[in-house]
Amino acid sequence: MTRQDKDPLRVAVFVSGRGSNLQALIDATQKGQSSARLAAVLSNRDGVYALERAQRAGIPARVFLRRDYASRAEQQAAMLAYLRQVGAELMVLAGFDQIVEPSLVRALEGRVINIHPSLLPSFGGGLHGQADALAYGVKVSGCTVHFVTEGVDTGPIIMQAPVPVLEDDTVETLSARILEQEHRILPAAVELYAEGRLRIEGRRVRILPPAGKSD
């Protein structure tokens, strides 16, 4: 049975900022042919533009401010409770700027994906993949969608897209060029997950052929 025969996969998106990757997911899932639908948006910041995008798209959104909890662990435990309440089946970190607690990762193992603005394993481990790539002097960078594990930016890789670094790039121009590819591969990876076409084999993620084409 393929996902098309079932209800769409319920996806929760974690945001912290303007939410352009959230918008890419909204656009992709509202086309009507998607096997996924956005069931909730979770933000660790108030007043960010991502929340407005969620509201405009009719997606339930909730804010979990660090200062409202005794610890980050308690904050993320509240997020986990909310995820269960809305029945989220896949968690997408889309520019979410908090480290995910090991307890949350363990509770959701294999069901959390992240997008990172570099070709991992290069320039992982931080929030500055684009600046780090420029400073190192690479001529090709890109972006990576990967499963989240307890290590930072080290989980099995689902999709990557290369992006050229140009002579006069600044962090801003390189980031913008990478972001275009993020908007392409993040929805594509979510769709593959929703269609049940991702299989984790050790460190590698195998992408299975579309249902019906494997026979």
Place this chain on the structure above:
Amino acid sequence: MTRQDKDPLRVAVFVSGRGSNLQALIDATQKGQSSARLAAVLSNRDGVYALERAQRAGIPARVFLRRDYASRAEQQAAMLAYLRQVGAELMVLAGFDQIVEPSLVRALEGRVINIHPSLLPSFGGGLHGQADALAYGVKVSGCTVHFVTEGVDTGPIIMQAPVPVLEDDTVETLSARILEQEHRILPAAVELYAEGRLRIEGRRVRILPPAGKSD
């Protein structure tokens, strides 16, 4: 004054094996429009096919076997003497499988380039860039031409080319796909160097516009 007004740059190529990158350099420099010419081939192994390619192209070649010297440093000192004898201005490591001695690097600083079968800084530091990339599970790999410094595979990057990793790749199929790109970017990087269009700025290599186009 551009290189076109001068004698072609004298390039020495270091090899250890079948020499397919040497062949790419031979093909590129024999076109007649190149600013570089191959002045010598140095091998640390006897009987390899790269030597046959050199002979067929009429390029002087010499073998420096490790067992003929008391140490690797002495072996490479003999190579350095030979480079000076032939007046080599640029040294290209093209599948050369020996670590280059710090003394040799220092003597030739900024004039030695290497090609590595991964998108550095990912999967550097070894002879198995392709296998390491497959084992890690990346979806994009590639190759890198860089200046050689005393660190292994950490020098300033001149050119890179991305290469997709396919679902059923083996080390052999991925290596073959990367090699196609090596054959493209290594001669291109040599040509840029010969035209005086590479400027090292800290960790970054700036590629200058062609002479005549900058005015």
